[in-house]
Amino acid sequence: MASTENALAAAKRLVAFVNASPSPYHVVSQCKQSLKNAGFVEISERESWSVEPNGKYFVTRNQSTLVAFSVGGRFKPGNGFSIVGSHTDSPCPRLKPITRKTKEGYLCVGVEYYGGGIWSTWFDRDLTVAGRVIVREANGDSVKLHSKLVHIEKPIMRIPHMAIHLQREMNEKFNPNRETEMVPVLAMSITEQLNSTCTFNSAPKPKMAAYDNQCQKHHPLLIKLLCDKLACEAEDILDFELYVCDTQPGVIGGALDEFIFCPRLDNQVNCFTSMEALINASSLEADSNVRVITLYDNEEVGSESAQGAGSSLTEQILRRLSTCASNAVAFEESVPRSLLVSADQVHACHPNYAQKHEEDLRPSLHDGPIIKFNGNQRYATTAISAAVLREAGRRCGVRVGDVAVRNDSSCGSTIGPILAAKLGMRAVDTGTPQLSMHSVREMCGVAGIEQATRLYRSFFENLAAIDAMIVED
Numbered sequence: 001m002a003s004t005e006n007a008l009a010a011a012k013r014l015v016a017f018v019n020a021s022p023s024p025y026h027v028v029s030q031c032k033q034s035l036k037n038a039g040f041v042e043i044s045e046r047e048s049w050s051v052e053p054n055g056k057y058f059v060t061r062n063q064s065t066l067v068a069f070s071v072g073g074r075f076k077p078g079n080g081f082s083i084v085g086s087h088t089d090s091p092c093p094r095l096k097p098i099t100r101k102t103k104e105g106y107l108c109v110g111v112e113y114y115g116g117g118i119w120s121t122w123f124d125r126d127l128t129v130a131g132r133v134i135v136r137e138a139n140g141d142s143v144k145l146h147s148k149l150v151h152i153e154k155p156i157m158r159i160p161h162m163a164i165h166l167q168r169e170m171n172e173k174f175n176p177n178r179e180t181e182m183v184p185v186l187a188m189s190i191t192e193q194l195n196s197t198c199t200f201n202s203a204p205k206p207k208m209a210a211y212d213n214q215c216q217k218h219h220p221l222l223i224k225l226l227c228d229k230l231a232c233e234a235e236d237i238l239d240f241e242l243y244v245c246d247t248q249p250g251v252i253g254g255a256l257d258e259f260i261f262c263p264r265l266d267n268q269v270n271c272f273t274s275m276e277a278l279i280n281a282s283s284l285e286a287d288s289n290v291r292v293i294t295l296y297d298n299e300e301v302g303s304e305s306a307q308g309a310g311s312s313l314t315e316q317i318l319r320r321l322s323t324c325a326s327n328a329v330a331f332e333e334s335v336p337r338s339l340l341v342s343a344d345q346v347h348a349c350h351p352n353y354a355q356k357h358e359e360d361l362r363p364s365l366h367d368g369p370i371i372k373f374n375g376n377q378r379y380a381t382t383a384i385s386a387a388v389l390r391e392a393g394r395r396c397g398v399r400v401g402d403v404a405v406r407n408d409s410s411c412g413s414t415i416g417p418i419l420a421a422k423l424g425m426r427a428v429d430t431g432t433p434q435l436s437m438h439s440v441r442e443m444c445g446v447a448g449i450e451q452a453t454r455l456y457r458s459f460f461e462n463l464a465a466i467d468a469m470i471v472e473d
Contacts (some may be wrong), residue, residue: 008252010276010450011260015250017272018262022130022245024064024088024297025149027268031066031275031295032058038279040068049320054285059317063132063147064088064297065307067317068278072287072464077324080337082463083292083425084277084456085309085415086270086344087299090263091115091438093122093184093244095129098217107187107219109157111244113178115300120174121440122244126155127184131242135232145238150229155247156222157184184244192221214238246440258446259365265434265442270343271295273432273449277456289338290321291460299344299415309415315423337467339388340427341459342380342416343452345444346370346403348433358406363433365445369393369455372414372429373404380416380427384470389428389459391466396458398451400430430455 021027032042040056043049051057053075058068065088072079093111101108113119130151137144159182164170176182214223214237223234250262274293281291298308305311322331349362363370371386372379393400405411420427432452434444 007450011446023243027088062307066295069292073285074288077330078333080289084274084341085294091117095242108183118439127157129242133240134238136236266345273452281460342429344414346431368451370401378411378413379429380420385428392459398455
């Protein structure tokens, strides 16, 4: 078992990663920097690739999805892929294309609610925005449209609760209307006017003739915050994709420092641990497989996007890596030699709602990685794929547990069944136990981060050898 010091160090690295990743774009940006520091080379989908054995590479799409891979020294087209897949997105409010609202003297911001969040937890939080902004930059006759990341790090918004005196039933029944009763407050209109904090003119300027005027679509005060952060002019902002996020940072907590209290653990835990495993996995020169991590966007809304697991991205990349002039079916040969670990968080047994969990399958926060089973194919695990992951765990000293939902309970799903069906590839669903999934702040165990990293590292190092052990009588 890992030392307490190693486990705590890994947990602290995760917390720092999450605190720096308030949006999927920031997740990918953080991963890119870590991969580059570890010697990985960025390549582009738009260009031809020259991929060599022992080489380390990564590619991104939409700034919100990343695929990184290390090519085994003994790899040849037709050999397998050792894949750990996760997702970069989390449920949260997102700013609408037009956000400018005024209600009873308050400047409010129109948002849409992305994914299946526990929306009541977003009330009375100190909120801000993060994401990307498209900025027009001119240099003489040359004009570029730059997609720039932004994170306003101070609290600028809040969704205030209605006082209990005016809705006595709220502790028995609380179901707010997200369109009308969960609109974030940015400022008071009279205060904005008196302080003259924003001097932008909402009338279009001549150079903006071909573009929307953002100060007509959004409160000038919000645009000013973005401009100050990006050092640009209001008329140069063409559009943006901004996510609402909590300003309270993630921390190590509990009386014995055994918990992580943090936003977006689902699923940044597995983005982080799979990346660290890929970077630190050894014996690449002796591996006959390609080791791959896939970090997709839009899992929380079904994965059906150009940057989601339901797209053709994964197959396109694997086919490019399998290209071989002497073997037209190298990709088709590689698929049955490959295995996908679908890495997404697991529901730990809740101490106050234990009856919601199957009585023989109740993971604890300190149980280590858990394999998910569902006979209705909400998860992609089979007996063989589970056995492969257990053997990887045995080789690195990580116990791997089991979970399944009750027959009278609904069951979530993951990228596992999506990719297993699209690629015809074996898959196993796994994850680290946590509580408060899809809350604005979630909770998991410190030990699980190092355990997941060790398991994924062992999977990368040993899949080819474990696969050779399998005999189907």
